[in-house]
Amino acid sequence: MGRAPCCDKANVKKGPWSPEEDAKLKSHIEKNGTGGNWIALPQKIGLKRCGKSCRLRWLNYLRPNIKHGGFSEEEEKIICSLFISIGSRWSIIAAQLPGRTDNDIKNYWNTRLKKKLLGKQRKEQQARRGSSLKQEMKRGGGNSMVPDNNNQNPYQPELPVLAPIPYSNQEPRFNDHASIRKLLIKLEGRFSEVDLPIHQGRSTLQFTNDISATEQIYQAVNMPGTSPIDTLNDNGNQFAQAQSYFDGAELNALQGQGSFPAELEEIVYNNPQGVNGLEFLCGDDMVDNIIGTSSTSGGSNVWGEMRTLVYPPVLLASNYEGMQQGTLQECAFEELRYPHANLASVHGKISSNI
DNA sequence: AATCGAGCCAACCGCGTCCGG
DNA sequence: CCCGGACGCGGTTGGCTCGAT
Numbered sequence: 001m002g003r004a005p006c007c008d009k010a011n012v013k014k015g016p017w018s019p020e021e022d023a024k025l026k027s028h029i030e031k032n033g034t035g036g037n038w039i040a041l042p043q044k045i046g047l048k049r050c051g052k053s054c055r056l057r058w059l060n061y062l063r064p065n066i067k068h069g070g071f072s073e074e075e076e077k078i079i080c081s082l083f084i085s086i087g088s089r090w091s092i093i094a095a096q097l098p099g100r101t102d103n104d105i106k107n108y109w110n111t112r113l114k115k116k117l118l119g120k121q122r123k124e125q126q127a128r129r130g131s132s133l134k135q136e137m138k139r140g141g142g143n144s145m146v147p148d149n150n151n152q153n154p155y156q157p158e159l160p161v162l163a164p165i166p167y168s169n170q171e172p173r174f175n176d177h178a179s180i181r182k183l184l185i186k187l188e189g190r191f192s193e194v195d196l197p198i199h200q201g202r203s204t205l206q207f208t209n210d211i212s213a214t215e216q217i218y219q220a221v222n223m224p225g226t227s228p229i230d231t232l233n234d235n236g237n238q239f240a241q242a243q244s245y246f247d248g249a250e251l252n253a254l255q256g257q258g259s260f261p262a263e264l265e266e267i268v269y270n271n272p273q274g275v276n277g278l279e280f281l282c283g284d285d286m287v288d289n290i291i292g293t294s295s296t297s298g299g300s301n302v303w304g305e306m307r308t309l310v311y312p313p314v315l316l317a318s319n320y321e322g323m324q325q326g327t328l329q330e331c332a333f334e335e336l337r338y339p340h341a342n343l344a345s346v347h348g349k350i351s352s353n354i
Numbered sequence: 355a356a357t358c359g360a361g362c363c364a365a366c367c368g369c370g371t372c373c374g375g
Numbered sequence: 376c377c378c379g380g381a382c383g384c385g386g387t388t389g390g391c392t393c394g395a396t
Contacts, residue, residue, distance in 0.1 A: 016364070039381065055382080061364080090384075
């Protein structure tokens, strides 16, 4: 037996919204708010629509300050960076782009960015293949070294099949999930719906809409006795409390999602050296470093290297000095003390790094 | 001018999670 | 603690537009 439908499907209109419906919904919400109950709302205002449909229409279209189309290069970079870090968690990504909806970003990724990225990969791959083939021909080398492209999926080249490297908390350089969390906190992420520590319960630290997560953490750290984090522990200094909160947090929501999204899998597989073509995210130097690392380790760790690769760029960019001087942990947590490094500056620094 | 296919985007659907009774 | 309603999210679909043939 399936789940009960959220509304009476027979008496509900589907499909595109008319201007009249839009006007009704918009004026009602602007005057009265949603009333905290989307399901009841359409009936209340005489709309033959499902509550979910009303909610979607409001969030994606009618809500004030919504931007449609015309994604800037800056926004593209943010989307790509975050997609690589956290995957298709569009609502979190959308939270970093004011005026953008998760639906918009999702559509933009699926229709354009993905192709753009993969297109670039394939071009470069073809170029590489061409040049390596020429080299082999020049050397008059044996055919055994030349891949048989006739019998290959163009997207699954001569790479051995790599299994994703399972997350290991002995990873000396980065704790993947903690890094993601810290990255997102740094990026003004709102974590109201994800990965709060189970032992604290969701309601203990729920970020609100009108104040950013980072700001609240900042307040928690700097204004003892005024924030939810204070309730975690009355002893010790607040900074340490907040730090242990994040370091010790349950990471269920991200755990198990550590593998790359399929598109990026393809990028990695497409690339004998694993990371070429992502320079725009991290800079050539780092790519070179990774290539060096993975080749010395027999190329078996491309995946792991990629996973570590994708986090540092923003950290590096946002706190380059800290990164040079100390550990990632120190660097990342530095952001809690100085939370005002915003996306613009972060990505500005990325750009200038490229 | 008609047809076809690709691209795009709004909207739908189903599932997981939250939360109040 | 359990249950059911509501919410929020991500994947998918359907239909419109536009360019190529």
